[in-house]
Amino acid sequence: xxxxxxxxxxxxxxxxxxxxxxxxxxxxxxxxxxxxxxxxxxxxxxxxxxxxxxxxxxxxxxxxxxxxxxxxxxxxxxxxxxxxxxxxxxxxxxxxxxxxxxxxxxxxxxxxxxxxxxxxxxxxxxxxxxxxxxxxxxxxxxxxxxxxxxxxxxxxxxxxxxxxxxxxxxxxxxxxxxxxxxxxxxxxxxxxxxxxxxxxxxxxxxxxxxxxxxxxxxxxxxxxxxxxxxxxxxxxxxxxxxxxxxxxxxxxxxxxxxxxxxxxxxxxxxxxxxxxxxxxxxxxxxxxxxxxxxxxxxxxxxxxxxxxxxxxxxxxxxxxxxxxxxx
Ligand code: AMP
Ligand code: MG
Numbered sequence: 438x439x440x441x442x443x444x445x446x447x448x449x450x451x452x453x454x455x456x457x458x459x460x461x462x463x464x465x466x467x468x469x470x471x472x473x474x475x476x477x478x479x480x481x482x483x484x485x486x487x488x489x490x491x492x493x494x495x496x497x498x499x500x501x502x503x504x505x506x507x508x509x510x511x512x513x514x515x516x517x518x519x520x521x522x523x524x525x526x527x528x529x530x531x532x533x534x535x536x537x538x539x540x541x542x543x544x545x546x547x548x549x550x551x552x553x554x555x556x557x558x559x560x561x562x563x564x565x566x567x568x569x570x571x572x573x574x575x576x577x578x579x580x581x582x583x584x585x586x587x588x589x590x591x592x593x594x595x596x597x598x599x600x601x602x603x604x605x606x607x608x609x610x611x612x613x614x615x616x617x618x619x620x621x622x623x624x625x626x627x628x629x630x631x632x633x634x635x636x637x638x639x640x641x642x643x644x645x646x647x648x649x650x651x652x653x654x655x656x657x658x659x660x661x662x663x664x665x666x667x668x669x670x671x672x673x674x675x676x677x678x679x680x681x682x683x684x685x686x687x688x689x690x691x692x693x694x695x696x697x698x699x700x701x702x703x704x705x706x707x708x709x710x711x712x713x714x715x716x717x718x719x720x721x722x723x724x725x726x727x728x729x730x731x732x733x734x735x736x737x738x739x740x741x742x743x744x745x746x747x748x749x750x751x752x753x754x755x756x757x758x759x760x761x762x763x764x
Contacts, residue, residue: 438512438738439465441500441536442731445529446521446549447573448472448480448613450489452497453727454504454511457735462559465504467728468496476611479602486524493532500727508540513743515734518546519755520574526751534749543743545734546750550575550757551586552729553718557691559732561716567685569676569704572692572724573598573613576640576672578679581762588758589679590638597694600642600668607650608657619697622661629659631667638678640671665699673703680711689716695723739764 438458444451453467472488474480501508516533519526530546537544553575554568567589568579576592595603598615605614629652632644649664680688688708694700695718708715722728740763 438735439506439510440513440515440731440735440738441511442547442727442729442734443514443516443529443533444549444552444725444727444730445489445525446517446519446725447525448485449725450492450496450528451725451727452500453731454500454506455728455731455735462732462735464728465506466500467726468500468503469726470496474612477606477609479606479612480522482522482524485522486528489525489528493528497532508536508542511540511542513543513545513734513738515545515547515730515737517549517552517730518750519549519752521549521751521753523751523753526753530749530751534746538746543738544746544749545737545741546744547730547733547737548755548757548760549725549730551760551762552733553691554579554586554689555733555736556722556726556729557689557716557718560719560722561689563687563689563714563716565685566687566689566716567676567680567683569672569688569690570692571597571672571690571694571700573602575692578638578675579757580679580683580685584762585760586757586762589683590640590675593636593639593641594643595646597642597668597672598692600646600664601694603646604649604653604664608653613693615694615697618661618665619699621658622665622699625658625662627656627659627662628666629663631663633667633671635671635674638675640675642668665697669700669703672700673707676704677707677711680707680713685713687714687716689718691718691723693724696720736764
């Protein structure tokens with residue numbers, strides 16, 4: 438089975454072709470173009486969607502060429518139907534719908550967050566993990582029970598990705614800023630106390646963001662280090678409690694912030710204490726990409742019929758814990 442996956446929820450427009458044979462998945466191609474806002478600014482949904490429209494034809498043809506397939510070879514098309522920015526989501530949906538109707542290929546709307554999890558499981562081999570999803574759009578602890586991904590903790594305000602990006606933009610970095618903050622943070626071990634806020638199993642980052650912003654003029658490296666140490670320690674505490682509560686023996690970290698080495702280091706020591714295996718999505722596939730959508734489409738097609746074209750909407754705030762998973 439061959440599936441084309443289309444991702445366009447936020448900054449990235451990506452197409453990927455994946456092949457599924459039995460339980461095995463192979464990434465035949467994964468092409469991306471990323472919208473980069475001007476330094477110090479966030480994603481402007483209209484500008485990002487314009488970028489996606491301009492990129493779509495080129496990304497699609499490069500993706501098919503690299504996979505050495507023609508559109509007619511595809512068994513299905515999956516697109517990220519949400520959650521995400523409305524104008525951006527619509528670009529992916531229009532491309533998917535056009536190909537599906539013109540070439541008569543079954544179409545599957547896919548939840549982007551579930552895409553992160555399923556691709557993480559495929560690439561790491563984790564079987565039944567507690568999942569930490571940390572990205573621009575999510576900060577959640579999840580476990581699969583009774584056909585749904587259940588939330589065991591989440592952010593009460595901004596996500597971990599937003600914390601890093603908003604702090605970075607206030608310091609004049611170009612978004613996304615996580616990598617640059619990680620590099621600056623690695624140059625010091627000078628810790629300044631910042632607000633630490635874990636409430637039950639949830640976290641809150643807005644106070645930490647304001648305090649870190651006011652610390653920045655005293656020394657950017659120290660501020661980056663203190664911000665990372667505080668935010669990641671909060672995440673590690675919530676993760677450890679969720680591991681202890683769910684008794685899961687695997688932890689899987691997915692989403693763009695999974696690329697951060699210091700976060701992995703802290704979570705590895707949590708896993709050691711909880712006698713649990715640690716998995717993290719490989720760097721190249723931790724952020725948004727077509728592969729996560731293609732693979733989830735292939736899994737969905739095992740138990741679900743494809744969508745009627747009139748049901749191929751986009752849903753800006755589509756929570757993953759509302760999705761019934763039967764595969
Ligand atoms: P996603 O929404 O899954 O594409 O993830 C994007 C988020 O990942 C952005 O907020 C980035 O700043 C963040 N990110 C990417 N690389 C790193 C890194 N090395 N350390 C921390 N955050 C990162
Ligand atoms: Mg994402």
